[in-house]
Amino acid sequence: MIEKMTLSDYLYQELTAQIRAGRLKYGQSLPTARRLCGRYQVGIRTVRDVMARMRREGYIQTRERRAPAVIYQEKAQAENEQQAVCALLSRRESILQVYETLGTVMPDLFWAGARRCGEEEFRALERVAKRSAHAGVKDSWRLSSAVLHGILAQARNPLISDLYSSLEIYCQVPVLAGRADPFARVIAEKAPFAWVIEPLRQGDRAQAELRIGRMYRGTGREVAVYLEDLSAAFPAVGEDPQAAYRWNAAKGRTHLYAEIARELIDEIGRGRWPDGGYLSSGQALAKRYGVSLYTVRQALQRMEALGFIQVRNGRGAQVTLSRVGGNDRDYFADPAQKRDALIYLQALQLTAMLLRPAARAAFDNMGPESALRMEQELARNGAAAQKALLETVVEALPYRPLQGVFQEVGGLLLWGQHFLFRPSMAVRLPELKRRCAQALERLRSGDREGFAQAAAGSYDASFCWVRSLLCAAGLREAEELRSLEET
Template sequence: MNTKETKFDYVYRNLRERIVSGVIPKGNRLSSSRKLCDEFHVSIYTITNVLNKLKEEGMIEIEPRKTPIVVYNTNENKGLAEKILSQRDVFLQLYETMALIIPPILTFSSKGLESINLLPHYIEIEKIKKRTLPPDKWRIISNIYRDIINRSQNPFIEDLYNNFELHSYLSFFAEEQKAYTGISIRDSIPDIKHLVTKLNLSDPLKRYEHFNKVYNTAFSIIKCSLENLEKSVKTLPAQTGEFTWDIRRGKNYQYRQITQDLIDKIGRGIYPYDTFLPSEAMLAKEYNVSVSTIRKSLSIMFQIGFTKTINGKGTLVITPSDANNYEINKFPNLKQDALSYLYALQLMLLIIGIASYRAAEKFSESEIEILTDNAKDTNTISFDNLLSEIINKTDLKPLKEILIQTNEVIEWGYYLSLYNNKTQSIYKLNKKSLQACYYLKKKDYHSFAFEMEDCFRLILKAVRKYMIEVNNIKEAKDIFIP
């Protein structure tokens, strides 16, 4: 099993990077411990340890009955310009990825937003309407956009947006770079009145046009800024760094990973119904864990109706009944895993069209023929092969990482294992995959991208309905279909 960072590591890295990058500048206060617990979905114990660590490093000061205040001064980092240049390629790909996927995500998240004054940070706009805009106007706009992102109620979308903020060093490009290049990303920030007007429009297309213009203008300015910044140094530093994102945020427990993987393999037919799983010792060796961890996974699978133990023989794979699947709602961890599956599908639906369109022209005729033949085979999940090829052909590394991470949560076998008539489920998905291949062959890349989106829409609708009606997971009703 892959070793993932702990909850402490994730929260510490996240908060520290916000301070160092200037997202939370000197003199500003962090959110309260309670709000940090809600944001990162961790205990007060973890937050307290993180804050103590930041205090030890001289990043923050902690005062009684007050939220921690940042004392680290970003301007003291004299080598920041060189650090930015050493990650030039990362920034270019990052801001291009942001320009591609944040506008549709913001547009979706703003659905149902009747007025901008419903947003928590709207009061900041009201305060500055009648006076000169402060130099850090970009922070206010960023907060407004984050308010919109939070309306999605999708923890993966919220975390991805926060991760973009960490990696983008927006404070440098908005404030400090002007000393080096004479230009600033602040030039791309819309006028406050313009922002209010656009966000108060109910037409989603108009909102998308607004978000798209802001982020694409920012990307253009970043490109120009980095070119000018290069001229300010004698030698360009060696390129380092990469975009990273851990979608599970330190919650990748081994027994839950194994449970999901086994259910996935059952759905795919690797472990067919009415056959026995490998022995506990063999599974422990395969996953490189203890037998007790395997037993914990098998216990969960028994409780939700995927297996039963036959004395003297082993663990038999069975078809889960509706009565068994209802048990998922009684186990908080399993319930959260089920919701995470829907959240990942929702995020993938929002970005797969963009990735598919960019990757489409990279498919060779022979590859399209193979994918087309696979889509005609009712015993294989051709959509899985098609998605893998799109991910492999994605040239933007941040976008590729996001696709990989999101796809890790989406287990096709899990989707198929919910239904007794697995053949019919595969047929529906393969039919749409076949249509996607047809568009790909005709070089109709827009239709190809839409068909890929529709595949995820089909799955999200089906699984969401199942979780509401069979598993009785009421929270699934709040996960909307883009």
């Protein structure tokens, strides 16, 4: 059964989980409504609704002209601190893997944002970065985070900012009384933060990757020491798989009927429902997905609008692939279709950006079986080979949080599954196949960098094609996103 989570539910769960885990402590102020809107990509109405709910349930106290303050105190102080320690140590390994993930993928994402920054934007960001060098631990971390979010915002892809916020929030570590602050050591011992963003401004990609990677991995090492010290004092607390890092990329952006439509389109692509055949009855689909018949009818209406089926009275929904790809301007005039297409384009861009550093990290774990799988899919078509390429990289990744990120983005890629059925896609399949064959060749020859570039290039090619299609259909927002070659 497909479950739905609204933006309000997601924001509520994120904030209350941080409070219960001790990352937002008693008496501490929450971020302002404006910052919550930017960090979680939600509207001010959603933030106000969540604040009202948290106030009613005793998590926060709202104050006139001031940010809400945490008032949640479930137990006495000693018990509360022990609860925070247990919550922290239960995700110890996941936190450290998130730092490795940040060190792996963020250099490429910051680079993409920095390429869109002008001189005026960089001067403003550098002024904030210099202020962080003279601030206390809390303010220094806050100012540094503001600079990094500012750089990412220039990429014009809300998924990038949302992913970074999710990773950043998860690896925040509450500093307990009597313990040395690992972030204070990072700030005291590492180079000024301005040193990190300097190569981004100068256009020196190699130095940017080196310094940003060092920043996150160095912080991860300090946090590891802190967590090891806590583990020695609380040896009975083990890792909890349920507390592992998770990112909900589709939070509140989708509807049940749209999810069902995408799954059925994916099954058509895999041959379960052949062209000219009929889908299961509405009652059977409703039972399968655990939804009402009305929801199934909404899904079928979505598929019919895309051209995948034609509902015939008394016979059911017939698959009609020849009707896929009608008038794009009419189709994208529907706000829901426009939104889904743009999210798919954003997911393609993010996949291309993540795949280069991910392929590097996975390379040593990719053996002959990975190459054989890619070779077998190449015998089918370019789209199958591209999907197999991504899956083999993700399976070989040494970091579970990054695997989870790709799984979430993969779910968003289903939002554009219908593009693969368009007649114009047939012209591009040979190019996808060529790029995947090139990646396979680099893998077999032991060329890590060449493999990473070819793998990312295959998704970048798909991104460029879909972007051109959406621009031609009049979606101006698509013009804001840039390919790898343009960054």
